Amino acid sequence: MIISKTTYEEQVISFIYNCLLKGELKPGDQIKENRLAIKLGISRAPIREALRELISNGIIEYRPRVGNFVMNLSPKDIVDSYITRGVLEGYAARDAIDNFSVYGINRLYKMTENMEELASSGKHIKLIDLGDKFHEMIFSRSGNKQLVGFTKKLSIKSHLMFFKYLAMLYSPSEIGERHKIIVDALKSGNAEQVEACIRNHYYETGTKIANLKETESK
Amino acid sequence: MIISKTTYEEQVISFIYNCLLKGELKPGDQIKENRLAIKLGISRAPIREALRELISNGIIEYRPRVGNFVMNLSPKDIVDSYITRGVLEGYAARDAIDNFSVYGINRLYKMTENMEELASSGKHIKLIDLGDKFHEMIFSRSGNKQLVGFTKKLSIKSHLMFFKYLAMLYSPSEIGERHKIIVDALKSGNAEQVEACIRNHYYETGTKIANLKETESK
DNA sequence: TATCTGCCGATTGTCGACAATACACTAACA
DNA sequence: TGTTAGTGTATTGTCGACAATCGGCAGATA
Numbered sequence: 228m229i230i231s232k233t234t235y236e237e238q239v240i241s242f243i244y245n246c247l248l249k250g251e252l253k254p255g256d257q258i259k260e261n262r263l264a265i266k267l268g269i270s271r272a273p274i275r276e277a278l279r280e281l282i283s284n285g286i287i288e289y290r291p292r293v294g295n296f297v298m299n300l301s302p303k304d305i306v307d308s309y310i311t312r313g314v315l316e317g318y319a320a321r322d323a324i325d326n327f328s329v330y331g332i333n334r335l336y337k338m339t340e341n342m343e344e345l346a347s348s349g350k351h352i353k354l355i356d357l358g359d360k361f362h363e364m365i366f367s368r369s370g371n372k373q374l375v376g377f378t379k380k381l382s383i384k385s386h387l388m389f390f391k392y393l394a395m396l397y398s399p400s401e402i403g404e405r406h407k408i409i410v411d412a413l414k415s416g417n418a419e420q421v422e423a424c425i426r427n428h429y430y431e432t433g434t435k436i437a438n439l440k441e442t443e444s445k
Numbered sequence: 446m447i448i449s450k451t452t453y454e455e456q457v458i459s460f461i462y463n464c465l466l467k468g469e470l471k472p473g474d475q476i477k478e479n480r481l482a483i484k485l486g487i488s489r490a491p492i493r494e495a496l497r498e499l500i501s502n503g504i505i506e507y508r509p510r511v512g513n514f515v516m517n518l519s520p521k522d523i524v525d526s527y528i529t530r531g532v533l534e535g536y537a538a539r540d541a542i543d544n545f546s547v548y549g550i551n552r553l554y555k556m557t558e559n560m561e562e563l564a565s566s567g568k569h570i571k572l573i574d575l576g577d578k579f580h581e582m583i584f585s586r587s588g589n590k591q592l593v594g595f596t597k598k599l600s601i602k603s604h605l606m607f608f609k610y611l612a613m614l615y616s617p618s619e620i621g622e623r624h625k626i627i628v629d630a631l632k633s634g635n636a637e638q639v640e641a642c643i644r645n646h647y648y649e650t651g652t653k654i655a656n657l658k659e660t661e662s663k
Numbered sequence: 664t665a666t667c668t669g670c671c672g673a674t675t676g677t678c679g680a681c682a683a684t685a686c687a688c689t690a691a692c693a
Numbered sequence: 694t695g696t697t698a699g700t701g702t703a704t705t706g707t708c709g710a711c712a713a714t715c716g717g718c719a720g721a722t723a
Contacts, residue, residue, distance in 0.1 A: 234509065234676070259704070270678045272490075275705090279494065283501035285591070291452065292684055292705055307589040314536045314592070315529075322528075371525040373503070374532070377595055452706070477674070488708045493675090510675055510714055 235269050239277035242267065247286070247297065247387050254299040254388075258287065285384050300388060302437035308388075309433025310426075312381045315374060316366045317425040320409075321418045323368035335364060335410045343403035351394035354402075358393070359386065361406060365413070365425075389436050396435050405431075453487050457495035460485065465504070465515065465605050472517040472606075476505065503602050518606060520655035526603060527651025528644075533596045534584045535643040538627075539636045541586035553582060553628045561621035569612035572620075576611070577604065579624060583631070583643075607654050614653050623649075 246252040258278065264271045278295050281287040285308075288298045300308070338361045345354040359382065366378045397405065405428060412421040464470040476496065482489045496513050499505040503526075506516045518526070556579045563572040577600065584596045615623065623646060630639040 236676085257704095261704075271705090272677050272679095276493075276497070276676090279497045279501075283497075285594075290685095293686085294704065303588075304590065307591045310540075310589060311533075311591040311595065314532060318532045370521075371528060372522065373525045373529040373599070376503075377529065381591070454706085475674095479674070489675090490707050494706090511716085512674065 235273035236276040236280070239263075239267065239269075239274055240280055243277065243281060243287075244387065248390055250391070252297050254297050256297045258295045258297065260295070284380050286387055298388070302441045305389070305437045305440060306430075306433040308381060308385060309429045309436070312378065312385065313426040313429030313433075315378045315381065316362060316429070317422040319366035319369035319371065319374050319378060320413065320425055321422040322371060322374070323365070324413065324416060324418050324421055326368045327413055331364075331368075332410060332414050335361065335413070336407070338364075339403050339406040339410060342406060343399050346394070346397075346399035346402050354394050355386075355390065358406075365409070392436050392439060393432075396432060396439075453491035454494040454498070457481075457485065457487075457492055458498055461495065461499060461505075462605065466608055468609070470515050472515050474515045476513045476515065478513070502598050504605055516606070520659045523607075523655045523658060524648075524651040526599060526606075527647045527654070530596065530599045530603065531644040531647030531651075533592060533599065534580060534647070535640040537584035537587035537589065537592050537596060538631065538643055539640040540589060540592070541583070542631065542634060542636050542639055544586045545631055549582075549586075550628060550632050553579065553631070554625070556582075557621050557624040557628060560624060561617050564612070564615075564617035564620050572612050573604075573608065576620075576624075583627070610654050610657060611650075614650060614657075 243252065243258070252258070260271045260274045260278070264274050267274075278287055278289070282289045282295070286298055288296045290296070338357060342354060342357055342361070345351075345357060362382070366375060369375060408424055409421075409428060412424045415421075461470065461476070470476070478489045478492045478496070482492050485492075496505055496507070500507045500513070504516055506514045508514070556575060560572060560575055560579070563569075563575060580600070584593060587593060626642055627639075627646060630642045633639075
């Protein structure tokens with residue numbers, strides 16, 4: 228058994244995280260420290276620490292002496308986040324390209340097939356989880372902690388912000404295909420190609436979500 | 446006059462920042478909240494907020510319930526930070542390549558000449574400032590806030606950690622030359638070349654500093 | 664001697680209260 | 694009517710105290 232020793236702060240982070248996933252907190256909403264403290268039955272100190280953490284992840288926007296607000300990203304901000312993610316993960320994959328075994332590649336390939344199935348059967352949450360795992364398996368192979376750290380931060384950010392869209396942007400076969408392209412690139416061992424195709428992967432999704440958001444707000 | 450309404454937190458950040466630059470705080474040192482609070486005549490709350498900020502910048506390492514320590518980077522960590530910086534700034538420059546006017550390019554070129562002079566006359570602090578300004582002028586041209594934000598964080602981190610080495614790694618003419626390569630690439634308008642040469646720029650410096658650190662510790 | 668156990672001091676984690684201030688509202692004034 | 698100054702309220706900023714717990718040390722034990 229793993230003994231976990233959580234502070235209030237960590238639990239508050241999870242709480243806010245879940246509120247965002249459930250849609251109980253929406254972009255632009257203000258998070259009032261006192262209100263949340265009372266709601267959770269704790270003091271403001273750990274709330275503030277948790278908010279700090281979320282601010283550094285770009286999930287909450289903080290205006291001094293005014294308040295903490297759920298980040299409200301413009302379409303351009305969305306594209307920019309995805310582009311940056313692509314740049315980071317693209318390089319991470321390139322950096323790690325020699326660390327992929329045949330077994331590892333096969334495993335990634337099987338995941339793409341699994342994604343397609345999950346998408347077909349409407350299991351959106353599992354699909355998103357698997358997608359996250361797929362990408363994490365790739366960028367985590369890089370031994371560059373700095374790079375991996377930034378990538379993870381962006382991963383959390385986009386997960387939270389666009390959770391609800393991710394599973395419905397592409398058809399099941401498109402989802403499989405898009406990820407198979409990455410696996411093929413990794414298999415080829417061509418560093419340039421790997422980097423380029425991961426960049427493109429995120430650029431496409433970024434622009435799709437941004438367009439969706441834009442039309443939604445009209 | 447610029448009216449600055451600073452909180453204690455910001456001032457504490459500056460204070461720690463300066464201690465690091467002056468070498469009064471060294472990698473591995475523990476920063477005790479209470480001690481610092483007494484020293485500055487304030488309470489622990491703003492100290493903790495400031496530490497949070499520095500933690501998120503990768504400047505301070507935090508071990509729960511143990512303490513806050515000035516980050517102690519291994520040679521590999523150093524190289525990794527510089528590589529990541531190169532990846533980010535490289536893409537930022539590539540992204541911004543059409544935003545450079547002839548005037549802007551000329552200004553960058555003059556800065557490289559100025560760097561050479563400052564290096565020759567031993568004005569190390571001004572040299573480093575100018576170097577920072579040079580690179581900031583490049584990556585800030587990108588309109589990608591996410592990208593620029595990460596780049597700035599890394600910029601602060603490396604500035605703090607390696608301030609003392611930066612001015613003595615290269616000869617004055619090397620310093621000029623290294624930066625002129627970047628200006629030339631920007632002038633050429635070749636996106637691939639710009640990205641590659643900025644990556645290389647940081648990779649070189651990263652490995653140099655890492656080697657210096659390694660031999661130093663023996 | 665080597666290892667384990669329990670205590671002690673130092674440091675972080677959390678608390679509730681008060682101070683400072685941004686924003687909205689009101690009222691005076693031109 | 695539009696503008697400005699003043700006021701009140703809600704929210705963040707800061708405080709000092711107490712609680713929890715980590716790491717080291719001394720002593721017990723084999």
